[in-house]
Amino acid sequence: MPDFRYEVINTKGKSEKGKLAANSKLEALQILSSRGYIVSSIKQSASHASTRASMFPASQKEVSIFSRQLATMVSSGVRIRDALQVLSTQVFFSRRFRKIVTRVVLDIEGGMSFSESLEKTGVFEPLFTNLVKAGEAGGVLDESLERVADFYEGMVELQNQVKSAMSYPLFMMVFAVGIVGMISFFILPNLIGAFGGNFQPEGAMAILLSMNSILENHWPLLLVMLVGLLIGGYFFFKSRYGNVVKENIGKLIPPIRNLRNMTAMERFTRTTAVLVASGVDLPTVLELAGEVSQSPRVMKAVGNAIIGIKGGESINAALERQKVFPPIVVSMVAVGEETGKLDEVMLKVADFYHMQVQNALKKLVSLVEPIMILFIGGFIGFLAITIYGAVFAMEQSIG
Template identity: 45%
Template sequence: MSPDGKKIRGSMEAVSEMTVINTLTNKGFVVLDIKEVKRRGFGPIFAVKLEDIVTFSRQLSVMISAGVRIRNALEILSKQESFSKRFRRVLSNIIVSLETGLSLAEAMRNEKVFDEIFINLVESGEKGGVLDIALERIATFYEDMKRLRDEVKSAMTYPIFVLIFAIIIVFVISFFILPRLISAFGTLPTNPVINTLIKVNRFLSDNWSWVLVAGISIAVGLYVFFKTKIGVRVKSIMANVIPIVRSIRYGLAVERFTRTLGVLLESGVAITDAIELAARSSENHRIEDAAPEMVDMVKKGVSLKEALLTVGVLPKIVAEMVGTGEETGKLPEILEKVSEFYDEEVRNKVKKLVSMVEPMMIALVGGFIAFLALTMYQTIFTMQQSIGR
């Protein structure tokens, strides 16, 4: 129960139930009931939509700049049906945490929904009295990140569609056309390709339930595995086998690192914390592994430029640009320009990849369909001859 007599409920992260009771009692609250809540194992996998976080940041920024109190603004936003139910529940929990005396950044950290970059930017905004500016910067930052990722995904949609189309054709031939031909002619074809398709057809028909269960289990298992740290690294290694894909992924990593570092430094986050957070946001294991060494060097008084050149995980041009930013006192602005350069470079490489893949996929699928059609024709012709005899 709150100091003003209202019954409220919420969650708080602490080492024990007694710690929660003491903390709330010291702030004037009366604890009526308390129980430990287990964290959901699939929390990070089924996370809040990025669109909700971006919209929330922008709307909260507008409200705060208009003079609305944070708590009142959150109450208004928590009732907006445009947000998902889960995100509205998160906002309600944040309101309760604010009533217990936590800062907005601390309340957000308790919810395990907002990443460390978001929380650090909010914390810096609160300390500097520019929370509305920090939230606007957050919205722009995540919008830019999402836009580039969406463009990369969109560019790869057509090749994936063509591949799925080819699989559907094989499925239709195997499960609908071939069985009817066999029943019509009453004999099995001798063509090895068609024979293989028939055997696959029979196996799947006889064991479809087991195949379905195995397929779903493998799909879910791979999905969960690729969300783990080891899985992310395995996926990265597999993707990096193709040179142009490796180049695109590296460009994305550099773009994310420089953009994140620039935004964090501009918001007043300490450079050592900013390096660690930016390295994590890059989603590149080489950059992440090099972050502790960079941080140690900067703590010892080495310039960021020299630290980048020493670890050698970023292009030299990036280190040189960083050096220029350090000398002129405009490091955040320089980092933003570097990120924009790599943003454009990634786009161009993706367009190049798609222009290469599209005709190859069309040629492969066309050739495959032509091969199947010719094989089917020969099979029908052979079966007709055998019947004629």
């Protein structure tokens, strides 16, 4: 059983620190709350951490399919162990994911609960494991899995829209690189050779010919380096550290920054809706929603808001004080608090931001396409001017 270090405000209003053994962070929070404490922070002790987050989490597409299939079988009366055994042999999952499911089956056979075995793998997000834990506690695991599936299917749909939107600009970029390569490696050397070896090119022509010479003499090494760079970049951007780098790069470009902010709000509100509907306690809801948003600003604001909420502040007032959440989110949270339908209200806000993200994607693509065309046309025009200038210079040198 792992240990958790906590900092609380006790019944006398004084700050208190200590350590508590519990099966999970959620259980530790429940124990401290039952004692009348207001929890300021709680973290699992590193020396007793039973699991560590994997650098390469499970893909959202596989988690979406996994949760949907599992929810269908569990709601049909299939035992969780048998359902997982069936899913561990499905070929539409990757080999790595099948091995993970097999380990979960073995842990369940060893006496672990489903949620504990998921946490032990370290590849599933806290959102997934906490929803499963809430479903197990309430005896509605099939409903929790349905909510998980709906959530991840929405995330996968958003990812597919982004990939589809960027496919044309990426194709244009590859096309431009191919044109430059053909001109540099085939046209220019033949052009220089046609005028004899006495001509000494200058400027951009000299740079292109130098690159051509380097590639001709060292192409095996450069090819290996390029393949290694592509493979390394692919796995890096699949990792947690790669997500941080992408977040920082996106901040530098205003349209992408606005798109990422709206995406963060969509994730935050949808996660809040799903967790509240599953009966997870509010501090955990906000903490997990902040993590799923993948926005450092939102995570920091949520952390500050949780402290205010535990001190007796209302949710909408605590969020509004952070100056991070848009007025529509704060207003709808207030409505949800008053009506007791926070999950339904947050789901409507999430749908609103989903539409906003779709519109922003369309605008971004419509902006990127002409920019890419202008860039490619300008670069090809530059090469044409460079070649014509070299031809005129060679004619003068021959004359």
